[in-house]
Each structure stands twice: as C-alpha cells, then as structure tokens.
Amino acid sequence: MTVSTEQSAAVDAASLLDLYQQMLLIRETEKAAFDQFMSGKVKGTTHLAAGHEAVAVGASSALRDDDYVFATYRGHHHAIARGASPGECLAELMSKATGLCKAKGGSMHLTKADHNMLGSYAIVGAHLPIAAGAAWSAKLRGTGQVAVAFFGDGATNIGAFHEALNLASVWKLPVIFVCENNFYMEYTPIRSVTSVAHPAADRASANALPAEVVDGNDVVAVHEAVVRAAERARAGNGPTLIEAETYRHYGHSRTDPGKYRPEDEVAYWMERDPLRITRDRLGELGVDRDALEAVEASVAKTVRDAVEEALGAPDADPAEAFTDMWADGSATWRT
C-alpha cells in the first residue's frame, strides 16, 4: 500500500474551475435535498454526500464516458458526476413521475443507465462483485471499458468485499474499487470494529491488489489516482484499490445531527471542506473572485430551477407499481 503524499501536480485553472463547478453543483443539490426533506416533500430517507464531492468529481473526470460506475445508497454525488441532472435526481426523491427511476427507486437507488451509471445499491458491499462482473464483461467484449465501484469504509468488513477483490485480482479484471472512508458507519466509528487502520487499503495485499490512500477532499489527488488505476486496468494489469479519506457534512441519514462525532473532529474536517480547498487552489492559480462568483451564481440558478422543475412535475402514477418487473414491461407472474 502506498500513501501518496506528493502534492497533486499542476492542473490548469480552466479544468480545475470546471471540477469546482461540478462539486458545487453536487453540494447545492444536496442542500436542496435536505431542505426538501425537512419541508416534507422528500419521503422515506436520504443519505447526503455533502463533503464527499471531491471523490465523485475527481474520479468521474478521470473516466471515459462509457466506463461503468456503481454507487451506494449514498450516491447522489455519483449520479450527478456521471451526468444525471439535479432535476431528475430531486424529482426521484420527491416521488415524481419525472424521477430518474420513475419514483420506484428513491434516494438510495439513483441510476442513470444511459450514462453507464449502473445503480446505487443499499445492501452494503453487494455491488462490489457486481462491478467486478461488469469489468469481466468489458474484458470479454474487449471494449476497454473500466468499472468503478464506490463504497464506504463500513463495507470493508463484509464478505462480498473479500470475494470481489479475489475474483477481480485472479481474473485481472479492469475494475477500480474506490473506498470513501469517512471514518464512520452509521453512528459507530469504523476503527472500533475494524482490525486494521486503513479499512480498505490494508486489505488490498490479501488479494494482491495495488492500493493507494489519497486525500479524498483533494479533487486533483483523487483524479490522478483514478487516472493511474484506469491506465493499469485498460492495459490489462487488473484491479486497483483506492482509499479516499473524506468526511460527511451531514449526519448519516435523514435528520441525524451526527452528535456522536467530536466537535473538534468536525471542525477539523470543515476546515478541509473540498470546496474550500479547491477555491484556495483556484486562487493560487489566479482565478479571481468574479470568476468564482459567476460559477457560484450559475450553479445556484441551476439548482433553484431544478427544485422548481421537480416540485412542478407530476406525481408518479400509481399504475407504475405494476410495470417493469419483467423485460416485457409487465409484472404478471401467473396465468
């Protein structure tokens, strides 16, 4: 396992500003999702990714458009980073007919298949073998595609994680396992139930995967790690494991205030907000306030419009409950 300390290399202002805009779009969408949950427009539950933006945007920007992405129930950032619009995401949360999944999936299952964002999975760790299978398929079809599975620190203690890593390694599959280590499961710190310090990276050698621990709040560092991993994968050299250290700004889900996290710890990480880090670097690169404010204004408008769009959309049609179980569109199981 290598811990990449190297300052993330130079990146030009224009592309960094673009990454910043994408991260900001996610942040503002998550804020909107939280507000709508509070106002009762979003039912069920949500797991917001505010704080994790650099992982999604850094990784996504390192991938080909046709690469496969698999996310968890905490997956809004990955859906948006792969091109889902804030409007169709929010509509899904608000049980609207225009939702990404026609309001049949909900917050935990955002999916944008036409962009090869192949789903958000709510059984911890279950998608890791599935992502390996997509990579196996890409290998067999010779497409050069890579599959990326994003998962949490808590997923590293479940059996499917081990099975997926071994299969990916022994079959040399073009898959990248990206752990978003935010140091907590739901309310319990990962270190209290895990035998090693780096829950993901310290497990890689057991299945002969190269591993990197990266600053998950540094969008450029994540981007570069994924570029390296994708190169290995496309060159036929098999899977890579990346552990990106980050932090969630909201609680685990719904209205959880996250009181189980020490204040100083929270403060430390708020200091290291990925948006702030990127803004600072943009400053160093000579991007002035006006440019930033222009971006911020346009993102704010996009999300405002998205909320309006979602609120105004028609509710999901109850009849949809009986469609699309089978490939023929029906849900008939007997004569």
Add this chain to the structure above:
Amino acid sequence: MTVSTEQSAAVDAASLLDLYQQMLLIRETEKAAFDQFMSGKVKGTTHLAAGHEAVAVGASSALRDDDYVFATYRGHHHAIARGASPGECLAELMSKATGLCKAKGGSMHLTKADHNMLGSYAIVGAHLPIAAGAAWSAKLRGTGQVAVAFFGDGATNIGAFHEALNLASVWKLPVIFVCENNFYMEYTPIRSVTSVAHPAADRASANALPAEVVDGNDVVAVHEAVVRAAERARAGNGPTLIEAETYRHYGHSRTDPGKYRPEDEVAYWMERDPLRITRDRLGELGVDRDALEAVEASVAKTVRDAVEEALGAPDADPAEAFTDMWADGSATWRT
C-alpha cells in the same frame, strides 16, 4: 506471515509413539470407511482425510480437553483425534442407531459434543464465524478455553472467512484458524482461483492476525505451532492463523480417483506421508520395529473390531426422523 523452517524440536519417543498411534488409528479407520463405501455399506458420500492425519493429531494434542473444535465435511480425523471411537464414526457412516449422530448427520457432520468437538460443517467456510462465537463465549465466561476451526484452502475465498478473521481480531478472541492446505478444492487447484500464493496465511495481515505456514505432514511441527497459538489465545492476545500444507491420499470424495493431480506430484507427497515421516523420526529416536509393530497390530485390531461392531449394530430407527428438531426432543411445528 512467518514460514517456520526450524527443525521441529526434540520430542520424547513415548509421546511421539502415542501421536503415531493416533494417526495410524485415523488412517486405518479411513481405509475401513473406504472399503465399506466400496462394498455398499456406506451410503451417500464420504470425504476421507487420509494424508491429513498430522494436522488433526498435532493440533489436538496441543489443546486442552475442554477446548472447542470445529471441522469440515472432511472431518473424520478431527472427530477421532478428539476422542470419537472408530466404531461410533463407522456406525454413523453405515446408518446405524449407534452412530455418533444416530445416523441423522452422516459422514459430513460427525460431532462429539461431550468432548467439545462441536461439529463438522458442509457449507464451506460457514463454521469460521461459529468458531469465533465459541471463542467469544469462552472469553465472556472467562473459562480460558480456546476454539479451533479447521478448514480447507478453498474456504479462504469465501466471505465468511474474512468476516470471521476481522471479528476475531478486533474482539481479540481466543480462536485458532487452522487451514489444511491440500492444494486442491474438489478437482480444481486452489492456485488457479486464488490471488495469492498462500491462500490462508497471505490473508492474515489484512485482519492483523499473526500467521504461520507449517509442514502439515510433520505432526510435531503442527503440534508446536498450535501450542504457540493456544498460548497467545489464552494470554488474551487474540487469534492466530496457521496454514498447514498437506495432501489427500484419496480423491475428493466417494470414488474420485483424483486423476486431475499430476503423478509426480502425488508421488512427491506419498514420499512425505505423515505416517512415514513419523516412523522415520521414531527410528531416529531409537524406537525399534517391534514397538512399532505392536502399535500397528493393536490399531489394526481396534479398527477390525470397530468394523465388526458397526456392521453388527442395529439400523437407525426410522422413527428417529421425527425426533430432536426442538430442544424438547420433538419435531412438532403446529397445532
């Protein structure tokens, strides 16, 4: 992971002769089981452990009588090493009322609970968390007992293996994981489906377990490794993983001739038959032919008598099919 190369230390002739006798008892019982299978007296299937004797006897002789043992469907050697008689084992295989499990378990499920040999499990890897649970119980009850789980190389690629190792490590449980690496699953070599060279030992560091690779055909080497592990466990220092390299003399099960194994490989391992190795060492220790022959004669008689006893025992009573599902002895599920 350490590979213990050190010549196994001196052991006195008397105790080594005793270990030899136990191994021979297992070998002869397995031969009898095979003959009875061939003659149609044993139904279903058997997975014989001939070749693995040194693992069972070496480990068992390092344990306290009240320590817990969990084995696999290939478990005759562990049942006998923990004090099950060849007669009650063979009776079980022959569907007799006097069988260890009243003929309700069969070859794959030999259990001798009054000796804390807590079962043979036929779902690969499933017993590893169970053994961890027995160790957890011993720790909570403060008994100083250790739990030992024996499993095959193939079990190291299943999720339960990873979950058990993490839990045992993080809870510092007094459990010893002993892999009987015989280099094959059923008919497929373990190396062809495993990402690392030592399927068990190379996985230990992922959960911060100390690991040793030992010569599984050297009964003294196994004994000493388990002594060290048991000391660690009883001292409250947690689990240990031991990978004992060995080889099966029969095929995987039933009448499998094992043709998928190269002849020279088989020859190499037959040279290293644990009984032969022990006999040679006994010679070096000055034990003469007569002493050996005396042991061999008594074991032969024991097993001959066991076969007679089993053949002569009454068949299992069909009414037993409806007993002992519930603790009250009944099998009633409704009014």
Add this chain to the structure above:
Amino acid sequence: MADLSTYRDAVSEGIAREMRRDPDVVCLGEDIGAAGGVFKTTVGLLDEFGPNRVWDTPISEQAIVGAAMGAAMTGLRPVAEIMFSDFLACCYDYLANEIPKMRYMTGGQVTVPLVVRTANGGGLGFGAQHSQAVENWVFTVPGLKIAAPSNPADVVGMMASAIRSDDPVVFFEHKGLFASKGEPAPSDHVVPLGEAVVARPGSDVTIAALASTVPLALAAADRLAADDISVEVVDLRCLVPLDARTVLDSVGRTSRLLVVEENPFQGGWGGTLVSIVADEGFETLDAPIRRVAADCVPLPFADALEDEVIPTVDKVVDAVRRLAAY
C-alpha cells in the same frame, strides 16, 4: 391506569428484563451500543449492562449470526440484531443451513438457544431493499421458531419466551409499529410462543393476521361493523409454532376465512395456512378462502405506489365484504 408504552420501547424493555434475570444473555449487532440502535430499540442497554454484554459489531451479518450461533452452542443466550430484515439475505446460510439443522443433524447433541431480532416490513417509503416483510423467507426452513408481535405487551412477553427458549427464534419487530402505543406489559409478563389469540371476536368472517396486519384487520373490522359484518380477528403471533387450531376453530364458527399478510402472495406464509384449512377445515367452509397479501412485485419507493402493493385497510374491507356477500 399505567401510561401507554410504545412498541419501540417495549423492545428494549423486553430485552432488559431478560438481561436482568439471566447473566448469560448478551446482545450483539450494528450500532446497538452507544447509539441505542438505529431504530432506538436497544436504548439504555449499554448503560445498564456494560460493554461485556452489549457488543457493537462490524457490518458483517454472517459474523454476527455465526458468532451468535457459536456462543449459543457454548453456554450463552445471544440476542443478535440484524438491522433490517432484508439483510437476513446476507446471512441466510446461517438461518437456512446451520442454525435450524444443528440440533437435528447431531442427533440431539447440541442446542442453539439464540434470538435473531430484526426490523421487518414496509409502509415507510424505504424502497425495495429496506421495506420487505420477509417472515416467509425463514418460514421455508424447518427448525426455526418465528415470532412477530403486533403490540407492545406481546413484544415484551414474546421476547421473554424467545430469549428463554432453548430453540433458535427469529423475532420480527415491525418498523411500521415502532411508534404505536398499547398497554404496557405487566411485570414478569411471558407470552408462550405458538399461542394465537382472538384479538377481536366475531361471527361472520375470520381474518388471520400477523404483526402489522393485526391493527390493519382491527381497523377494517371496525369499519365493517358499521354495515353489520362481524369480523373475528385472529392474531397468529407466531408462524412457528403455528397455532392452526385456533384458526380452524374460528373458521368452524364463521365458515369464512381471509388471510391478511404483508409478505408477497407468491410464497407467502398465508398459502401454508390456507392449505391447512382447505384440507382440515374443508367441511366448515361456506365460501372461497381469500388472501390479501403484497402483490408480486418489489416494493416501490413512492408512497402512492407502495400503497398499491401492500395490504391496506381498504383492500381488507373490500375483500371481507365480498366474502361475506358470497
């Protein structure tokens, strides 16, 4: 009259009572300690009983239930929590192949006195992987006792029986009932497993219900009373042991049976119950036997869609009306 208790609080109360009387009772599960459980059903246990009896686990369902099994085989009475019942699928080998078979296949050498508690059922908009009523999953496997209480007092009383049981018990706590209130359990309250109860007597139609569908059936019975249809509601309480006798006796009086179950129609437990009545109660029947169960699709996220799929009071009222008119 004592204050009402919530179903949610009854869970921790029921566990605490048993932990007080028996030091061998230990709890393990995800976030059950300091956090008091994600459904707040283990609040106070860590404080009262300490870290040696209340263990937070990693996200390792196989290790949780497997370890509970090993501990149960060696002198403890573990109470394992699987956070959402949907996740029983992640440790199903233990529920299907290990725990229920251990005693039988060892010829009675070993007992496995454990409880697997889990939050079951839908109606909260948690979507396809966090809303299922899966009591039918474990009902397919002989060797497990299956408890599913419908009210706070039964939660306490059945928890006592489950933890004291020398047989393995899967204990379903219904998510939709956590906030519901009822009479608190008297001290030393014990409800034996396998005894159904007539929750409301009636003469025209028998409804057999379990857990969440009991309040549903009672609400329907109220509405139907208005049009002079008298409904008898049987709360099964357990699927194993299954108190078929109480249902057969009730149908003997009403000659009409409706089974209301939250699990899907295909493979739902109601099928087994109906098959018993269609055989042993055949001569008492004056009408077809009907089932109101979840439709055979995954559970959709949107409330309006989920209501289409799971049993509702309207669906029960309609089904009873048609049966009574038959």
Add this chain to the structure above:
Amino acid sequence: MADLSTYRDAVSEGIAREMRRDPDVVCLGEDIGAAGGVFKTTVGLLDEFGPNRVWDTPISEQAIVGAAMGAAMTGLRPVAEIMFSDFLACCYDYLANEIPKMRYMTGGQVTVPLVVRTANGGGLGFGAQHSQAVENWVFTVPGLKIAAPSNPADVVGMMASAIRSDDPVVFFEHKGLFASKGEPAPSDHVVPLGEAVVARPGSDVTIAALASTVPLALAAADRLAADDISVEVVDLRCLVPLDARTVLDSVGRTSRLLVVEENPFQGGWGGTLVSIVADEGFETLDAPIRRVAADCVPLPFADALEDEVIPTVDKVVDAVRRLAAY
C-alpha cells in the same frame, strides 16, 4: 427411434446449443471447466468453447452470482452454476435483494438476462446441507423466473428459453433425475417458460407436480390405475410464471386436487397453488385439497430416515386413495 438421452447429458446439451447460437452466452462456476462439473453436467463445454466462455471460479458464491449479474447488466448472458442448491443460501442477497429488483427499482432502465443453474433435491443420502429442495426459497421473491424440468427433453427446451430470456431465471436441475432417461430433444427444441403440461390425462384426481415429483406421480398413477382410480398428472415445469390456469382447468374436470412437492410443507410452493385453487376453484371442489410435501424437519442422512421425510410413491398412492374415496 433415436437413443434415449439422460437428464444429466441434456443439461450440457442444452447449454451447448445456446452457446453455439449466441456468443454472448458465458458460463461460470466451481469445477465446471476441466472437471466438467461435479455432477458432470458441463462436460465438453470447455473443450468446445474454450476458457473465455467457460470459467472456473473460486468458492465464492456471492462473487459468482454477483459477477453474473454485473455481466448480465452489460451485454452478456451469463449462466452461473451454484453446485448444490443448498448453497443458494450463501448468495441469497443476490437472489432476494439485487437481481429480482434491479429492473423494477430503476424504473425499467436495466435488464438482467442471466441464468443461475443449480442441482436441487434429495433422496441420495447427502444429509441436511446437501439434499434440500429449495425452490420455495426463491419462490418467496417476486422478480425471478423459476424453472424445474422433469425430463431430458424439457431440460434442453427450457434451458433454451431460460438462456434466451431477458429476465433472470433460476434453473433447478434435480440430483435424483440426473441418471434418468427420456426422449432426446429434437433440434431447435424450445419450451416456453410458464406453460404447464398434462403429463398424463385422468378423470378422478388431479396431481400437480414439479421436477422429481412428476415421475413419482406418474408411478403412483400407474399403480392407482390398477384399482380403477384415474389420475391426471400436471407437470408444472415452472413456478414463475405459474401456470395456475392449467391446474384450475384440470381440477374443473376432476374436482379433486393433490399437490406433490419435495420442499417442506411449511412455506412450500404448494401452499400458494392451493390458495389459488381454494379461491378461484372453490366451486369446482368435491373434496379437501391435500398436499404431500417433505415433513417439516431437516433432511436426515440415513436412507430409511430420509424416505420417512420426503415424498414417496407410497405416500402419494395413499393420499390419492383417500381423496378418491372422499
């Protein structure tokens, strides 16, 4: 007349035919390659199609079925083998929570065209963990098609439909039937999923059977013919889609139904079928509906004990006699 084919050979023949017509069909599983499968049901596939289409896997049931799912979502048609159906419990999350829900919960964005093949059932003395008939486990979950052929020609024809299906299919091959012989499948033989067949016409009693219980029912029908009891045997072939219509029509003629199933009575699929007939076929019934299923205990090792538990010709004959005499 062509030579008879074994059920065992029909499995590899059925897979090979589809692999020839569609290069996207790939196989994975434990010991399926060089070894040709532990039941010898994949013999010849590695030789004919090579290592890029026939993959030996580690003992990782979750990875096997999970990888098959990912491959199915991205353009392939994987055929995954789970060696013994008991081991479906080790990957049950994929069968219960992932595969059957993916299409529905994405609003139809994704299809999962895969087949999970597995050796099912008992009668061979393999004991509690290697003998179960577990078709009821997957029957509890909407979203899976379930095929369980009873003869070699159906194995080939239903395998063709299963592999060509754009929906996930669990394909049960019965261990007890592998050595059985029957007419070989004609070329291009395709049996649609969800069409039951009357395997033997009769007028007194209908037996609904599946896989291993079809030959059992036919043998019983032969014996009963001797005492002038005319039995109609319906081979369901699939549990999903369930061809209830064919059973209802048959009961319409015979007015008596016996369901013979190898899975346990509690939670067995027969309960669901009975509940359909006890509702929609109620008026056609002249006798109680009965089920011959496995008793509700784990499967014991000894043959004499196992025969006590699982359906036998004697038990079927006896049950039909009592129904006919009712």
